[in-house]
Amino acid sequence: MAFLDLTNLEKVFGTNRVVKDFSLGVDKGEFVSLLGPSGCGKTTVLRMVAGFETPTSGSIRIDGQDVTDQRTNQRAIGMMFQAYALFPNMTVADNVAFGLKVKGVPRAEREARVIEMLQLIGLPDLASRFPFQLSGGQQQRVALARALAPQPRVLLLDEPLSALDAKVRVSLRNEIREIQRELGITTIFVTHDQEEAMSISDRIVVMNGGIAEQAGAPFEIYNNPRTRFVAGFVGTLNMFTAMVEDAERGLITVAGQRIALATGAIEARNGETVNLALRPEAIRLGRAVSCEVVLPATIEAVHFLGSVIRVRARVAGTVVALDTFNRPDQPPPPLGSTAEISFAASDVILLPA
Amino acid sequence: MTRFFAWTAFLLGVLFFVLPLVGMTEFSLKMRRGEYSFDAYRRVFEDQRFWDTFSYSLILAGATIVFGVLLVVPTAYWVRLKLPQARPVIEFITLLPLVIPAIVIVFGYIRLYNTSSVLPLTGSALGTDFLLTMGYATLALPYMYRAVDTGLRTIDVATLTEAAQSLGAGWITILARIILPNVLVAVLSGAFLTLAIVIGEFTMAALLNRPAFGPFMQLLGANRAYEPPALAVIAFAITWGCMGLIQLVTRFSKHERAKV
Numbered sequence: 194m195a196f197l198d199l200t201n202l203e204k205v206f207g208t209n210r211v212v213k214d215f216s217l218g219v220d221k222g223e224f225v226s227l228l229g230p231s232g233c234g235k236t237t238v239l240r241m242v243a244g245f246e247t248p249t250s251g252s253i254r255i256d257g258q259d260v261t262d263q264r265t266n267q268r269a270i271g272m273m274f275q276a277y278a279l280f281p282n283m284t285v286a287d288n289v290a291f292g293l294k295v296k297g298v299p300r301a302e303r304e305a306r307v308i309e310m311l312q313l314i315g316l317p318d319l320a321s322r323f324p325f326q327l328s329g330g331q332q333q334r335v336a337l338a339r340a341l342a343p344q345p346r347v348l349l350l351d352e353p354l355s356a357l358d359a360k361v362r363v364s365l366r367n368e369i370r371e372i373q374r375e376l377g378i379t380t381i382f383v384t385h386d387q388e389e390a391m392s393i394s395d396r397i398v399v400m401n402g403g404i405a406e407q408a409g410a411p412f413e414i415y416n417n418p419r420t421r422f423v424a425g426f427v428g429t430l431n432m433f434t435a436m437v438e439d440a441e442r443g444l445i446t447v448a449g450q451r452i453a454l455a456t457g458a459i460e461a462r463n464g465e466t467v468n469l470a471l472r473p474e475a476i477r478l479g480r481a482v483s484c485e486v487v488l489p490a491t492i493e494a495v496h497f498l499g500s501v502i503r504v505r506a507r508v509a510g511t512v513v514a515l516d517t518f519n520r521p522d523q524p525p526p527p528l529g530s531t532a533e534i535s536f537a538a539s540d541v542i543l544l545p546a
Numbered sequence: 547m548t549r550f551f552a553w554t555a556f557l558l559g560v561l562f563f564v565l566p567l568v569g570m571t572e573f574s575l576k577m578r579r580g581e582y583s584f585d586a587y588r589r590v591f592e593d594q595r596f597w598d599t600f601s602y603s604l605i606l607a608g609a610t611i612v613f614g615v616l617l618v619v620p621t622a623y624w625v626r627l628k629l630p631q632a633r634p635v636i637e638f639i640t641l642l643p644l645v646i647p648a649i650v651i652v653f654g655y656i657r658l659y660n661t662s663s664v665l666p667l668t669g670s671a672l673g674t675d676f677l678l679t680m681g682y683a684t685l686a687l688p689y690m691y692r693a694v695d696t697g698l699r700t701i702d703v704a705t706l707t708e709a710a711q712s713l714g715a716g717w718i719t720i721l722a723r724i725i726l727p728n729v730l731v732a733v734l735s736g737a738f739l740t741l742a743i744v745i746g747e748f749t750m751a752a753l754l755n756r757p758a759f760g761p762f763m764q765l766l767g768a769n770r771a772y773e774p775p776a777l778a779v780i781a782f783a784i785t786w787g788c789m790g791l792i793q794l795v796t797r798f799s800k801h802e803r804a805k806v
Binding site: 243244245264265266267269270271272274276278279280281282291292295296336339340343349 | 701702705706708709710711712713714715716719723724727728
């Protein structure tokens, strides 16, 4: 049995079923992200684990103990919020010590733990400051220390990086991951930012309309999306329609080009239309040696992103995005020019209808 | 031109508020014929009834404030946290004391809690004091509730509550250690308004026949010339002293200063 076990969770608000039959097992020390668009139910799942919402049905077990009907303050969880939620009337040290005080930890032990936590988050000199005297990043670090101080069984992160600026967000997410690994604490992280989820998670659960569409390692989710929604939500995706020529042999036709799919036989009828997807980085500008499919294209837009250049080209009536590395000796193609794009059949993702 | 009108309006406003105060203070100092003196103030302070009634009202004000805080802070907090849809109803209820005259409330009390009732509170001095405290709390309710509610609006009640709960805190800890300290200035404003109401209240204390400051002021005003304005000046001094205290608390409370 998993350390944190969510079984058939369901939450209904009035007539709105926000979470539908959601099950998830999280191993001890694992970092799992719930990823999805606004309103997909990811925060509701987290709030049910925290005890802020009571599931309409289903159960929540932590370390084998059923906590479904337990109050939040009895669950031994730690939580970080988007809005930091530091207590404005308390100093940094008092904020970190709050959970320990509530637990009745003796003063000397409490003070030692506060120092340890502040060192862990790299802010040992700010113990006497008030939250309003700290930057957003510092406040969120203190919130992390406060959540970790009472040694919770599960750490819950509710979009803790959303209110921070881009640079701080990247550095703080790495810090959170390092600390999580160091302490080996089971963590659930809620985010709508797929890059954030991919960069720090052991496993990602992609949610849509209250259900878990797919769960897996970031590499698996990105490269082998099982549903059209996952494919579209995680990363950028180019969609093509293709005609099935020989379903048994996995032969399809795109813009007059025959492609033999790496998967072999496909579940479709000959002559039927199927949806294909390609990641921008799988498409090359020009003919590449490893790419057996070559299609003519017209360059419609060029976005210079620094180390990467994203080109938008029209191919067989569809606009596709492709990424190429920036090389000073190879300037991007001019707008309106014709070019060839190529890709390998093995990179094609066949999406269910 | 705009500046001229602004200054004129400001000066007229100052005159409107300050002139009566100056006139009253000046009159209170004229007890001795032909010269200014503090005789009226001395006479007030020498009167034992002043100290008795003032300390009685002060004690009742303290009890009213404690009861008001215990009633209003959890109520306003709960309404904000769990029952936002009930806010209009609660606001209406808290406004009722402004439209129902104190005399109606006190007659209701006398009728409900007289010596031949099930709960004969008016049968003893302590019982009547309790009844008077409840009456004062009712009169102060609109001011206390609004002050606390305004204070609660400045903090993220829901998230702070959830953060405290996730750290193991129960409702009493949350109220005492998170919510109350963060709305302390608002509570103090409410407490100060309550104090002002209790110190000056006449109707309830007179009809319940309790030795409060309000009836004493009325008695003095009906029989003396110079002492009543002296008393009014003293009352103003107490009021301004309280306001100064609130400012001091705000200044020394770092997190409150951050909200300004």
